[in-house]
Amino acid sequence: MVARAIPKPIQQTFPGVVILVFSLLFCRSSLAQESPYIVTYDHYLEEPGSLEVEYFSTFGTQRGGNDFDAFWTEFEYGATAWWTTEFYVDGQTTFNDSTIFTGFRWENRFRLLQREHIVNPVLYIEYENTSGADKILKEVEGHDIESDYADSNAVLRKEHDHELELKLLLSSTFKGWNVAVNPIVTKNLLPSEPWEFAYAIGASRPLALKALPNRCNFCLENFIAGVEMYGGLGDTQSAGLHDTSHYLAPVVAWNLPSDWTFRLSSGFGLNDNSHRLLLRWGLSREFSSFGEMVGRLFRGRP
């Protein structure tokens, strides 16, 4: 019991501390026009040289087990206008059980075409090193179902996943509407494991398409609303919809002039294999010129 009390506060306060430290250290920031999606990706990458620090939390209901709150911190950096790299640290609290660190992820997104087209493809490559207790449900793949998460953390964390995840992010923006479709393929790096399939789709639109002349927190142009749907599609051994879970989630993003973005998503399970509710929220801040600042620090530029 004593041992559990040691890491829990550290893990729970860590993301907040990181965001606070970054806020204090780097005052230059820029207003991000972030999409409201939490699972789906559109084709927009991070601006070159900008670092976005994000904290997300997912509260999930669990039949046959304890409800949980899974959380992750993202560091998203725009390496170039066509390459964004992102690092995640995941953790979770299962109520009446424990709080644990569940792994890390490193993802890269590459824009494939120089200019805008009707459909814009982006290649997504991610490496995951997580335990079976990872519950952020950022992707629902293969035959992932609710009962997979019902065991205690002590049991779930014994499983280790080293996975490679590939996505083709297809996205289109027309008259303010964004529509994004992400086919997903995942491979556990163990040779015996099959390839798993999944999907995520989303549509969103700003509540106002024209900006007001004055700065405001609550004007409609700052809000983007939409809906996303995601789920598994089986694997190479048994493709299809049987024993898969699916979610439908209305989403909203509030881009504040003070450079913060707040996202909210309420995901509802669409079949008996799905968690009844996945309530997600996220807070992020973008720090522009981060790359330039680091360059100055190490290369002594004026």
Added chain:
Amino acid sequence: MKATFASFRSAGRSGLATIGAVVFGIGVLGIVVLGTSRALPQNEDTAARKNRKSTYAALAEAPEKARERTNPFEGDIQAVVAGGKLFEQHCADCHGRKAGGTRKGPSLLREKVRQATPGTMFWILTNGVVRRGMPVWSKLPEPERWQIVAFLQSLKLQPATSQLMKNSQSAEPARP
């Protein structure tokens, strides 16, 4: 006692794993940041000039149909002020608050930009110049992109625009 010790050791491992993952992540990000930040100081002016030159060259790449498009907000003072706000939020970091350019992005006050049609500016804003570091801005709705173009067009009449922006800011209501 034994169970408590095992639990403590497990928690310690978890903490170490967290620290290890964070150090790994910061290391990876550091390598990427250092590797992708711009040229070394001695080459910087040459590199920046070359970059700007080719960024301006992108103006000529706009298709004829795109060049001929007219700004629906032409002459709309409110749109100019709103465009100025959007410019400050999304563009000023690279192009400078007065659009005079920075190390990261070229000046928008140069003759080549001033001579560009509104349609050309809108096309550049929509498509970016990805290979030269300017991202696509189609995530801003079309009317907002035209508002930014209206602001850029107004820079041709800079003193009047500055006064307009000043008046707008002094008349700005308190944030709700």
